[in-house]
Amino acid sequence: MSADVQAARVIDAPAEQVWGILTDWERQGEWMPATRVRSFRGHSPGGRIEAWTGVGRLGFRDTMEITGWDPPRRCDVIHTGRVLRGPGSFAVEPLGAARCRVVWEERLELPLGRLGRAGWPLVRPLARAGLGLGLRRLDRLVISNMGRG
Numbered sequence: 001m002s003a004d005v006q007a008a009r010v011i012d013a014p015a016e017q018v019w020g021i022l023t024d025w026e027r028q029g030e031w032m033p034a035t036r037v038r039s040f041r042g043h044s045p046g047g048r049i050e051a052w053t054g055v056g057r058l059g060f061r062d063t064m065e066i067t068g069w070d071p072p073r074r075c076d077v078i079h080t081g082r083v084l085r086g087p088g089s090f091a092v093e094p095l096g097a098a099r100c101r102v103v104w105e106e107r108l109e110l111p112l113g114r115l116g117r118a119g120w121p122l123v124r125p126l127a128r129a130g131l132g133l134g135l136r137r138l139d140r141l142v143i144s145n146m147g148r149g
Contacts, residue, residue: 002086003110003120007131008103013142015092015100019072021142022090022102025049031137033130034059044069049077053084060084085109102138104131 011018021027025040028051040049047066053059060083067087068076076089086108093101106127110116 001110001117002107003124004105004107005124005127005131006103006105007128007135008101009132009135009139010095010099010101011139011142012099013146014098015094016072017146018100018102018138018142019092021145022092022138023071023075027141031141032134033137035062042066043071064088079106079108083111085111102135104135106131 021031023043025037029036034055035051035053037049037051041047043066045066045068047069049064049066051062051064053062061081062079062084063081064077064079066075067078068074068089072092074089074091076087078087079085086106088106088108089104091103091105093103095101110120112119
C-alpha cells in the first residue's frame, strides 16, 4: 500500500531563485527537517542523492535517484532505501515574475506491513507537518538569500 502526503507554499521570490536553493542538495539540511545530505551525484535523471533523516544516531539512510529534471519547474525522485521507498517530487509553479508556488509531494510505500498501514493515520499528520515546516524554512532561506549575490 502506498501513502500520499503533500504540502504547498507560495514564496515571494522568482521561481528560478527558489529552484536554485531547492535543488542545492548540499543545503537541504538548512531547510528540510531532520535531514542531512551526505552525498550526491548529479542534477539530472540518473543522479543520486544520499541523505540521513533523523536526529543524531536515531534515523535512517534515505537514498534517492533523480527520475525527472525540468528546471526550474520540477524534480522527480524515487526513494530507494530500506525505510523510504516510492516517488517524490518538487514542483515550482511561477505566479508572475516575483512569486511562485512550491509543491512537495511524496507517495511512499508504507513499511512494516499491517503495522505500517494501521499507523499511517497517526503518522500522516506528522509527515504533512514536517513537509509544511520544511517549506516555511525554505521560504525564510530564500528570502534571506535575496539580498546576497
